Amino acid sequence: MQWEVVIGLETHTQLKTNTKIFSGASTTYGAAPNTQACEVSIALPGVLPVLNKQAVECAIKFGLAIDAEIAQRSVFSRKNYFYPDLPKGYQISQFELPVVGKGKITIQVPAGKSTEAYEKVIHITRAHLEEDAGKSVHDAVDGMSGIDLNRAGTPLLEIVTEPDMRSAAEAVAYAKKLHELVQWIGICDGNMQEGSFRCDVNVSVRPKGTEKLGTRREIKNLNSFKFMQQAIEYETQWQIETLEDGGTIQQATVLFNPDTGETRAMRSKEEANDYRYFPDPDLLPLAVTEEDKSRVRAEMPELPQALQARFVGEYQLSAYDASTLTASKAVADYFVETVQAGADAKQSANWVMGAVSAKLNAEEKTIADSPVTATQLAALLKRIGDNTISNNAAKQVFEGMWAGEGTVDAIIEAKGLKQVSDTGAIEAIIKEVLTANQAMVDEYKSGKEKAFNALVGQCMKASKGKANPAQVNELLKNMLG
Amino acid sequence: MALNLDDIKRIAMLARIEVSESEAQETLHKLSGILGLIEQMQAVDTTGITPMSHSQDVTQRLREDVVTKTNQRELFQSIAPATQDGLYLVPKVIE
Amino acid sequence: MINSSLKQLGHLLASKQISSVELTQSYLQRMAQHNPGINAYITIDEEKSLAQAKAADVSIAAGNAQALTGIPIAQKDIFCAKGWRTTCGSKMLETFISPYDAHVISQFDAVGAVNLGKTNMDEFAMGSSNETSYFGGVKNPWDVDRVPGGSSGGSAAAVAARLCAAATGTDTGGSIRQPASLCGFTGLKPTYGLVSRYGMIAFASSLDQAGPMAKSAEDCALMMNVMAGFDERDSTSLNRPVEDYTRGLAAMTGDQPLKGLRIGLPKEYFAEGLNADVAKVIETAIAEYKKLGADIVEVSLPNNNLSIPVYYVLAPAEASSNLSRFDGVRYGHRAAEYNDLLEMYMKSRAEGFGAEVKRRILIGTYVLSAGYYDAYYLKAQQIRRLIAQDFVEAFKYCDVIMGPAAPSTAFKVGEKTSDPVAMYLEDLYTIAVNLAGLPGMSIPAGFAQSSEGKPLPVGLQIIGNYFDEARMLDIGHAYQQVTDWHQQMPAGLE
Incomplete structure (x- = not known):
């Protein structure tokens, strides 16, 4: 039965x-x-x-x-x-x-x-x-x-x-x-x-x-x-x-x-x-x-359902992300604070659910005990936004912040992670890479799209990760003509 | 609703009052007399009448959530039958 | 001096003709002499009382005297008083030294009154003759072969025998008014909620109310000024403006001070069940009120007879729960021998409670138990409303209701102990007032002769509308200006 x-x-x-x-x-x-x-x-x-x-x-x-x-x-x-x-x-x-x-x-x-x-x-x-x-x-x-x-x-x-x-x-x-x-x-x-x-x-x-x-x-x-x-x-x-x-x-x-x-x-x-x-x-x-009810209602925080709807409507988050971010009030508060400190909403969501959450889990900490505050996270995300650092570099900076090594800018400076966005400098790097990798250039020209990505990788490597990837893409395309 | 000896034993157990066999008969007799008096109520038609718990139609006053009590354990336990290490002692509780 | 009013005693103290210590000592001496025969007090503690008297004398000397400063008051042993043994008339609390003060006790302390001792009472206030006390019955000072009434029998006897200047009592179904009637003094049960129940050991929480027991209405008014008032520790305490209960007394003089007052006489209070001698005294008292200017109207309380069955459902039900805390775990009696927890409970409670208390706990447990709640408890609460509505209707036609406080004069010790139901009928004229939450008072109205030819007091009950205590006291006072029943003392105790 x-x-x-x-x-x-x-x-x-x-x-x-x-x-x-x-x-x-x-x-x-x-x-x-x-x-x-x-x-x-x-x-x-x-x-x-x-x-x-x-x-x-x-x-x-x-x-x-x-x-x-x-x-x-x-x-x-x-x-x-x-x-x-x-x-x-x-x-x-x-x-x-x-x-x-x-x-x-x-x-x-x-x-x-x-x-x-x-x-x-x-x-x-x-x-x-x-x-x-x-x-x-x-x-x-x-x-x-x-x-x-x-x-x-x-x-x-x-x-x-x-x-x-x-x-x-x-x-x-x-x-x-x-x-x-x-x-x-x-x-x-x-x-x-x-x-x-x-x-x-x-x-x-x-x-x-x-x-x-x-x-x-x-x-x-x-x-x-x-x-x-x-x-x-x-x-x-x-x-x-x-x-x-x-x-x-x-x-x-x-x-x-x-x-x-x-x-x-x-x-x-x-x-x-x-x-x-x-x-x-x-x-x-x-x-x-x-x-009595009105008075109590006025003292109440926004409820998870209302907050989810707002995240979807106001921040254009997916329903899944909105639901994940409202699983606990502390997480939701952290996310909202990050956005309110000037960070991009979608990017904030990804970081809170990604890097922050992963570190907290690994160290069995709650978000209230996070060594990186919402304001600090926002500062970091702003440096990605204004092209000071790349996403990859940001991860290193985040690790540094988590370990208490200082402010975002201090860590970028100390680790020399500042992104290169100077067109001349990038063009110089690309030239070197193209010269050194004639075989790849030939492959690309014969129609192998994959070779392009490999060349981008070489350029990034040559810049020690500091070159702005978007710029590298654009300039490389032009130079390969 | 006539009472019997089983009722006496059941309510004595609920009330946690030991009633010996000999007392039970006497208790039954007295309680039956009281219940006889109470039975007069059954003749009254009370359909639709709201039960009255309090004589004044007022609602509960609320107390501010402020600590006003201090520790008086020593004083309170000075009149307790059995205590140790601040605990009231009773025969073992079985769960 | 022992027959002086509280006001007179206040003057004597204020004018230093006597000190509080002297006054207290003179009462203590009277108590040493007469209490053994009357058994009005369970606990007397000269040292404590005299220490309070000394403090009162200091206050008086410093010019800080209030109306009752330095005056010895007997406290019913139902009020927890810090450092005092507080037994509630029960073996269960034979050795219970209260670690805190009841609101009523604090109020008397605050004005510098002297606690003269804790008075005897029916066990947990359950009784109408004071014979259920674990500490022995109290004797009626008018005839020691008779009961003083109950449950406030010790306070009643102490007031009647002038073993205190005044006393406190509590009234759940008549426990102030019935003994006031049987012992010949003035007793007031205030509107439910006027005097805080905090620290007053609960019998039936929705009916219990503390009140003054004293020689005269004027004395009761002075006592009420101390006892009444809002207390945030009691959820049922009513937050009302402070009143001076003596405010109208002075106007109760002249030819017809009660002109225009409508007195309602419920026909049910003068029907079968009322002793003929008592009826005669009440009729004479009513005639006196006519002379004072009052008009008499007949009213009806058609459900009055149901008040006893309703009471004997509601009061035991509440009591069965209120008395569950006496389990021998944190205080109170614990059996000497037991094998396990259940046996400890069963034996401690069987040994600690007397027969009447056990009966009421069992009845209360029964009426609340599964399958009986609606037929008994709920039904009783519904009829309670009918009883209360009777008064609302009656007060449309009158200002106060008058009648007997008890169906007969004091009965013989042992006369009703074997028949609980006969004992319960003692409260025929008092219980409805508690169910409705109204104020009720009994004032001495004369005497009836006992079969042995002794004078036995009869009380006139005055029932007022909610919060009408001041007017009731005025009405009692007016009567006491033209009669001297309240001044009379039992033979041999003058």
């Missing part, structure tokens, strides 16, 4: 705020245990929550970015369950009325080597604000667990998709796209190691061509794209094999073990949950007005 996997994601994105969602305690990562656990974080008797404005604005930004409905009125509810890292015995979340409603995200799915990437729209069901739990530190003391509540109350935006994805590749493409988007709009630092972006993946399988969804299992807390890919692939295979062996799938929460590459059901969550949601009487309905 042919099987089809159906995947939906719930992503917990930690919002970029200074303080917790319901108290003025710091959210800085990595502090000593419980030093950022204020009276609200540890749920002393009598304490009360007050909602963080910044967290709400982050949610609005996300809603605007995915073209979603933003609720004029949303409600915070209590999700009741006992767990040592949940100090109040309930998590404040949004249940019936979330702040962000239906929206969509378009993803590019890289397909196999033989086929091209394809585009797919992933529907977002909702996104809601909630507080994070603390952390359990196992075996802090023999047979005991230690509870650190520094993270308790950290603001999260939980983003839930429809079960729209049909492969691990699609799920990973969506997760990567979302990861980039939340950083793009500045609501999440995207740090997966620190748990700022965690995905729960719901996986089920069904016979291909059928409508009814299979029983799903939820893979919890995936914090790397690589693990997500592995976990989904393993889980899918496991479910198919189980069904083919005549077994049934039980709804369950599972964990992925990166060491074994396997998923296994969690013991503690097996008990049937009855969260007894009800509206939190300590909090009032959250109102978002049109003015």
